[in-house]
Every structure is written in C-alpha cells, then in structure tokens.
Amino acid sequence: MGLSWFPGHMAKAVGEIRQNMKLIDVVIEILDARAPRATANPYLDEALGSKPRVLVLNKADLADPRATQAWLNVFGEESAAVVQADCQKGAGVKEAIGLAEKAARSIGRNGRSERRRRRFRTVVVGIPNVGKSSFINRAARRSGAKTGDRPGVTRAKQWIVVGPSLEMLDTPGIMPPRVDDPAVWFALAAVGCIDDNLLDMESLSQSLISRLGELGAAEFRERYGVPDDMADPHLVLEHVSLKRGCLKSGGEADTERGASLIIRDFRSGKLGRVTLELP
Numbered sequence: 001m002g003l004s005w006f007p008g009h010m011a012k013a014v015g016e017i018r019q020n021m022k023l024i025d026v027v028i029e030i031l032d033a034r035a036p037r038a039t040a041n042p043y044l045d046e047a048l049g050s051k052p053r054v055l056v057l058n059k060a061d062l063a064d065p066r067a068t069q070a071w072l073n074v075f076g077e078e079s080a081a082v083v084q085a086d087c088q089k090g091a092g093v094k095e096a097i098g099l100a101e102k103a104a105r106s107i108g109r110n111g112r113s114e115r116r117r118r119r120f121r122t123v124v125v126g127i128p129n130v131g132k133s134s135f136i137n138r139a140a141r142r143s144g145a146k147t148g149d150r151p152g153v154t155r156a157k158q159w160i161v162v163g164p165s166l167e168m169l170d171t172p173g174i175m176p177p178r179v180d181d182p183a184v185w186f187a188l189a190a191v192g193c194i195d196d197n198l199l200d201m202e203s204l205s206q207s208l209i210s211r212l213g214e215l216g217a218a219e220f221r222e223r224y225g226v227p228d229d230m231a232d233p234h235l236v237l238e239h240v241s242l243k244r245g246c247l248k249s250g251g252e253a254d255t256e257r258g259a260s261l262i263i264r265d266f267r268s269g270k271l272g273r274v275t276l277e278l279p
C-alpha cells in the first residue's frame with residue numbers, strides 16, 4: 001500500500017523542506033480542492049514551525065463549487081490565508097501570490113541582518129500531482145521570467161521574482177502523501193496522488209461508485225446509463241464495462257478496463273464537479 005514511503009522518505013522530505021525553510025519567509029501549500037484534508041500533509045506542520053502559510057485549493061474547476069466555498073470558510077476560520085485556484089488556466093495564482101506577500105510582510109523578514117534588504121521568499125509545497133509545477137509555471141509566466149530546462153545545464157536553485165517584494169523558488173517542495181488512513185488513501189488514489197501502479201483499479205472504482213452514490217452525484221449515472229435501482233458497486237462496474245464495450249474475448253465484462261475508464265473519467269471531470277471530502 002505504498003508504505004515504502006515510510007518512514008525514511010517522509011523523514012527525508014521533511015528534512016529537505018526544513019533545510020530550505022531557512023531561506024523561506026512564507027510557504028504556499030497546494031491542496032486538491034476535491035480532497036483538501038487528504039491532500040494536506042500533517043508532517044508539513046512539523047517542518048514549517050511557525051512560518052506563515054498560504055493554502056491553495058487547486059483544481060477547483062473539478063470540484064463542487066459549493067463544497068469549495070465551504071472549505072474556504074472552514075480554512076478561513078482556522079485563520080489560514082486561503083484561495084481557490086485553477087492552475088491549468090491560471091485562475092487564483094495572482095491572488096495566492098498576493099496573500100503570500102501580505103503574510104510575509106506582516107511577519108517580517110526571517111534571518112540575519114545582512115539579508116534584511118532582500119525580497120521576501122516563498123516556496124511551493126505539496127504532495128505529488130496537486131499542481132505545484134502548474135502553479136510555478138503560471139506564476140513565472142505572469143512575472144515574465146524565463147522558465148524551462150536548458151539541456152545539458154545543471155541548474156542551481158533559482159528564484160523567480162513574482163511580486164513587488166516577493167520571489168519564489170523555481171522548484172517545488174514535494175511531500176509524500178499520508179497513507180495511514182483508508183479513507184484518506186481512497187481520496188488520494190481517486191484524485192490521482194498515488195502512483196497508479198500501487199492501486200487496485202477495480203476496488204478503487206467500486207469505492208468511487210459508492211462514494212458518488214453517497215454524494216448523490218447524478219452525472220455518473222446519467223453518463224453511463226446506470227439504472228436507478230442498481231446500487232451494488234460491482235454490478236454497476238459490470239454495467240459500465242458492458243455499456244462502454246469493455247469486453248473479454250468470451251463477451252463478458254472486462255471490469256479491469258471498465259474500472260480504469262471510470263477512474264479516468266472521474267479525474268478529468270467527465271463525471272461532473274465532485275468533491276470527495278466535505279468539511
């Protein structure tokens with residue numbers, strides 16, 4: 001179950017981020033708006049200490065807008081600076097950078113006097129696939145900084161100026177996902193934050209079918225023509241497989257392919273805007 005992440009990898013990631021933290025005034029943490037708790041990393045708190053943090057609920061275009069608003073309220077009450085974003089289109093990036101700059105200003109510069117004149121510094125962190133690179137690319141493009149790897153050139157740490165007094169590390173801090181809780185594991189797997197090679201797609205698709213049922217997500221049934229009285233996730237999976245022409249040579253449902261199709265459709269938003277975790 002991907003437990004090979006623990007504990008060595010986690011310790012290493014936390015250690016690296018803590019190293020970088022010496023340079024950093026404010027952290028931008030990217031979360032997936034469809035599962036904002038599952039895609040958060042509790043170990044980050046440890047690595048960050050008292051650094052101010054800006055939360056970005058990314059992929060909001062794929063999440064239920066009402067749920068996103070509810071999450072914004074919850075995080076706002078927890079006094080976090082928080083914003084929703086669609087980093088594929090660039091929405092929310094400017095706002096996130098504005099919040100980071102404001103947070104850094106209010107705390108003041110970190111570190112010794114020789115650094116006092118420099119810009120505030122930020123880094124983007126998050127677990128795999130939440131959109132860290134997309135955020136950085138968008139922020140860099142806005143600022144007009146050149147990005148992209150030049151072949152054959154080993155790059156040192158680079159800072160991109162992203163605001164009047166803010167610069168951002170051009171490489172993200174990657175945190176391993178948290179996998180200690182089955183509900184968290186499910187949400188992480190469904191939104192694509194776990195390596196698919198570690199997943200049993202058939203059981204994942206059945207968990208997703210159940211969850212979509214609980215959430216009353218109607219688009220799923222409409223898209224695949226699932227009869228209203230069909231509830232058993234395995235039967236639904238078979239139904240979708242047959243309907244979509246995922247067949248074995250004998251003509252019976254190829255539920256493995258059907259499962260992959262459902263997961264793919266979910267991740268790309270074809271099953272509607274769905275938030276898996278509600279506050």
Ligand SMILES: Nc1nc2c(ncn2[C@@H]2O[C@H](COP(=O)(O)OP(=O)(O)O)[C@@H](O)[C@H]2O)c(=O)[nH]1
Pocket residue numbers: 058059060061062085086087088089126127128129130131132133134135172
């Ligand atoms: N629909 C949607 N897709 C996104 C968004 N942000 C990133 N992605 C996609 O999610 C995938 C992972 O993004 P990436 O930036 O590589 O994530 P990283 O692993 O955290 O660096 C890519 O296919 C992106 O195009 C978003 O706001 N909305």
Ligand SMILES: [Mg+2]
Pocket residue numbers: 132133134172
């Ligand atoms: Mg990346």
